[in-house]
Each structure stands twice: as C-alpha cells, then as structure tokens.
Amino acid sequence: MNLFYLVPYFLLVYADKLDFDLVTDYSVNDCLRVNNTQKLNYFALDEDGFPYCGTYTDAAACNPDIANSCEPGLKCGTNKTCEVDITSCFKYYANVTGNSKMQKLLWTPDCQEDGSWASKQCKGGAAGRCFCYDSKGERIFGNAFADNSANMTCACSKRKSELLDPTNLHNRTYVSFHCDEQGNYEELQCDTDHCWCVDTQTGELTSKIVPENSMTYLKCSGKLQGSQYLRKCESVAFAQTKITEIMKTHGVISPNIQRISCESDGSYGPYTITNSQVTCVTRTNSVLQYQASIKDITSMDCNCAYDQDLYNRIGKSFTLECQNNGNYKPFQSAYKDETVKSFCVDKDGNKKIDNVNVNETDSYCEQFYD
Ligand SMILES: *[C@@H]1O[C@H](CO)[C@@H](O)[C@H](O)[C@H]1NC(C)=O
Ligand SMILES: *[C@@H]1O[C@H](CO)[C@@H](O)[C@H](O)[C@H]1NC(C)=O
Ligand SMILES: *[C@@H]1O[C@H](CO)[C@@H](O)[C@H](O)[C@H]1NC(C)=O
Ligand SMILES: *[C@@H]1O[C@H](CO)[C@@H](O)[C@H](O)[C@H]1NC(C)=O
Numbered sequence: 001m002n003l004f005y006l007v008p009y010f011l012l013v014y015a016d017k018l019d020f021d022l023v024t025d026y027s028v029n030d031c032l033r034v035n036n037t038q039k040l041n042y043f044a045l046d047e048d049g050f051p052y053c054g055t056y057t058d059a060a061a062c063n064p065d066i067a068n069s070c071e072p073g074l075k076c077g078t079n080k081t082c083e084v085d086i087t088s089c090f091k092y093y094a095n096v097t098g099n100s101k102m103q104k105l106l107w108t109p110d111c112q113e114d115g116s117w118a119s120k121q122c123k124g125g126a127a128g129r130c131f132c133y134d135s136k137g138e139r140i141f142g143n144a145f146a147d148n149s150a151n152m153t154c155a156c157s158k159r160k161s162e163l164l165d166p167t168n169l170h171n172r173t174y175v176s177f178h179c180d181e182q183g184n185y186e187e188l189q190c191d192t193d194h195c196w197c198v199d200t201q202t203g204e205l206t207s208k209i210v211p212e213n214s215m216t217y218l219k220c221s222g223k224l225q226g227s228q229y230l231r232k233c234e235s236v237a238f239a240q241t242k243i244t245e246i247m248k249t250h251g252v253i254s255p256n257i258q259r260i261s262c263e264s265d266g267s268y269g270p271y272t273i274t275n276s277q278v279t280c281v282t283r284t285n286s287v288l289q290y291q292a293s294i295k296d297i298t299s300m301d302c303n304c305a306y307d308q309d310l311y312n313r314i315g316k317s318f319t320l321e322c323q324n325n326g327n328y329k330p331f332q333s334a335y336k337d338e339t340v341k342s343f344c345v346d347k348d349g350n351k352k353i354d355n356v357n358v359n360e361t362d363s364y365c366e367q368f369y370d
C-alpha cells in the first residue's frame with residue numbers, strides 16, 4: 001500500500017497555512033513555555049480551529065464589545081486597551097512583556113486552555129513538591145513529594161472543592177467524599193447515605209451504588225478503617241454541627257464550643273477554633289504554637305506549620321521561617337558560614353524570587369505573584 005494515502009486529506013489541504021509554530025501535542029503549557037527564558041508565547045486556536053503559539057505584544061487597542069479581542073490572559077480595560085486579567089492563570093505569562101519584575105519569577109503555573117489553573121501544580125523540580133489547586137488558583141487539599149507524585153491527580157479534592165464552592169449553582173455545605181493525602185479518591189466513597197467503589201485516580205464508578213447500611217457488601221469496603229465510614233475528626237465535626245443546629249433552635253446563636261475542621265482524608269486540620277482564637281493543628285489534632293485572632297482566619301493557611309510538622313515526621317530538616325499564624329514568611333534568608341542569601345517564597349514555601357537584597361522585607365516579596 002502506498003503510505004501517501006494514509007496522510008489525512010485535511011492536512012494536505014491546510015499544509016500551506018501552517019506558518020506558525022505548531023506544537024506537536026497541542027499542549028497549552030508547552031506553548032506557554034516555548035521559550036522559557038522569555039515566556040512570551042500564548043496558546044490559541046486560529047479561525048480554522050488549528051492550535052498555534054502566538055507571541056504576546058505590548059498593550060494593544062481593543063474593543064470591549066467583542067469577546068476575546070485581547071490575547072489570552074489579558075482583558076479589554078476601561079481605556080479600550082488590553083490589560084492583565086488578574087483572575088487568569090495566564091497572567092503569569094501575559095504581563096511579562098511590560099513587567100521586568102515578573103520576568104524574575106522562578107515558577108509559573110500550569111494553565112488550562114480556558115485560563116484556569118491545572119489541578120496539579122509541581123514546584124521545585126525533581127526534588128520539589130506537588131500541590132492540588134482549584135481552578136481559581138487557590139490551594140486545596142492534597143500534596144506529595146515530586147518523586148512520589150506520578151499517580152497524583154487531585155481529582156477528588158478538586159471535585160469536592162467544586163461541590164463546596166458557594167458560587168456554584170449546585171453548591172453543598174457538606175460533602176463526605178474521602179480523598180487520600182495526594183488528593184486522589186479513596187476506593188470506598190459514601191455521600192448522602194449511599195456508598196460505592198471508584199477508580200482512585202479518576203473517581204469513575206467501579207461498583208453498584210448501595211445504601212450506606214449495605215456498605216459492607218461492596219468489595220472495596222475491606223479498605224474501611226474501623227466499622228464506620230466517617231473518621232474520628234469527621235464524626236466529631238458532624239456531632240458539633242448537630243449540636244449547633246439544636247442550640248440554634250433553642251435561640252442560642254453562638255454556642256461557645258471548640259469548633260474543629262477536618263481535612264479531605266478525614267484527618268484534623270488545618271486549624272481548630274477556640275473562642276476567638278484560631279490555632280494550627282497537626283493531622284492528629286496536636287496543637288501547634290501558631291495562632292491568630294479569628295478575625296484574621298481568611299488569611300490563615302497553616303501551610304508552614306503543616307510542612308514543619310511533615311518534615312519533622314519524616315525526619316527531613318526544615319529550614320524555612322513561619323509567621324506567627326503558621327503561614328510562610330514571604331521574605332526568607334539562609335545563612336551559611338559568613339554569607340547570607342535572601343529570597344522570596346510563595347504560600348507553598350516554594351522559592352519564587354532569588355538573589356533578593358538581604359535588607360528587603362516581606363512587603364517586597366508580596367508584589368510578585370504567588
Ligand atoms: C528564547 O529567548 C532567548 C532570549 O531572548 C533567545 O536568545 C532565544 O533565541 C529564544 N529561543 C527560541 C527558541 O525562540
Ligand atoms: C486612561 O487614559 C487616561 C487618559 O489618557 C489616563 O489618564 C489614564 O491613566 C488611563 N488609565 C489606564 C488604566 O490606563
Ligand atoms: C503588569 O506590569 C506592569 C508594569 O510593570 C505593572 O505596573 C502592573 O502592576 C502589572 N499588572 C499586574 C496585574 O500585575
Ligand atoms: C503508580 O501506579 C502504578 C500502577 O498502579 C504503580 O505501579 C506505581 O508504583 C505507582 N507509582 C507511584 C509513584 O505511586
């Protein structure tokens with residue numbers, strides 16, 4: 001057979017139109033990273049639906065009435081010029097032409113075609129770590145060391161965060177999915193009084209759905225820790241929710257009880273609330289020395305406190321500095337013999353800017369994207 005006939009007809013027809021940089025696997029991120037030193041490329045589809053890597057230009061004129069009249073990661077601003085859309089994952093790539101500071105960033109995220117964040121983000125190369133993110137770029141449950149992250153998908157914690165997202169039409173206040181520490185699904189899942197087995201990486205159904213009281217007939221129920229689905233933290237949290245509801249019906253608005261939160265694998269954390277204080281806790285509910293006032297709860301992530309505890313447990317040395325609230329301190333210095341090296345880290349403790357003047361402060365670091 002003549003091999004020529006195996007070449008799809010459309011490729012022959014369009015071959016003379018492919019005068020742009022065609023990235024062979026059509027990946028958004030390969031396109032964004034075509035030239036890692038400059039980071040000037042974006043991914044787009046032309047009018048025939050063919051993917052290509054375009055090159056960012058300086059702020060161009062645009063028409064606010066026409067959708068996508070700016071390059072990906074930019075939006076049409078008030079002056080009818082394209083400006084950075086800070087809600088887009090592409091902002092890390094779009095703003096670099098006019099912004100020499102952003103060019104210094106050591107890490108840029110993996111983005112999806114629509115400008116949202118990929119759910120698995122790896123930082124720090126082969127010796128680094130991977131974290132789960134929601135589509136808006138907020139860290140969610142699940143992390144792994146890079147050398148152990150091959151099967152990490154974050155699919156479970158991503159789904160859970162979508163269901164709990166209050167801006168979602170079908171949002172929920174409680175989801176009892178169990179994710180493992182990497183954000184993947186556990187094999188046995190129960191939710192709204194029913195249980196089933198799933199593929200751990202995708203969450204696809206691998207059994208029938210049965211009522212929770214028939215759970216033990218599922219072949220994956222052998223993985224159950226103890227006799228019931230809810231873990232200790234979840235049972236306590238669930239009971240507290242019930243007590244709060246009962247007290248509410250008796251007119252008690254703010255019952256003065258310790259409120260705990262649970263992670264998606266059923267462990268404790270990231271913090272516990274007592275009266276007006278928020279305190280970081282370990283997975284097993286030991287109190288750490290990091291705390292803040294409850295009014296500052298939204299800016300508190302306990303990521304540094306968590307990592308310090310993690311490194312402690314696995315016997316690795318932990319050299320970064322935490323803030324009093326358990327977050328990473330943005331400006332960090334490393335001391336070796338007589339020399340000091342300063343740098344900035346992001347919320348995950350990943351170095352984002354290197355070779356910073358030793359006399360700089362946290363606010364210097366905060367101007368760079370996390
Ligand atoms: C990437 O950018 C550098 C610095 O501007 C340039 O020297 C190099 O030729 C570029 N490489 C490609 C493949 O475009
Ligand atoms: C818009 O244009 C006006 C007048 O040229 C200028 O003063 C203003 O700074 C511009 N605003 C932005 C956001 O570029
Ligand atoms: C984009 O770069 C300009 C120039 O440095 C900077 O003033 C502006 O704040 C940047 N925009 C964003 C959204 O970071
Ligand atoms: C990933 O999954 C495969 C197949 O189940 C397994 O052989 C491999 O050890 C896993 N890799 C890691 C890093 O867990």
Ligand SMILES: *[C@@H]1O[C@H](CO)[C@@H](O)[C@H](O)[C@H]1NC(C)=O
Pocket residue numbers: 166167168169170171172
């Ligand atoms: C989220 O759920 C609540 C309760 O069901 C509902 O009232 C609210 O409208 C939902 N949010 C959105 C954005 O639809």
Ligand SMILES: *[C@@H]1O[C@H](CO)[C@@H](O)[C@H](O)[C@H]1NC(C)=O
Pocket residue numbers: 357358359
């Ligand atoms: C940092 O500040 C100290 C004291 O003001 C000064 O002596 C030193 O030269 C500064 N270092 C740098 C690298 O600017």
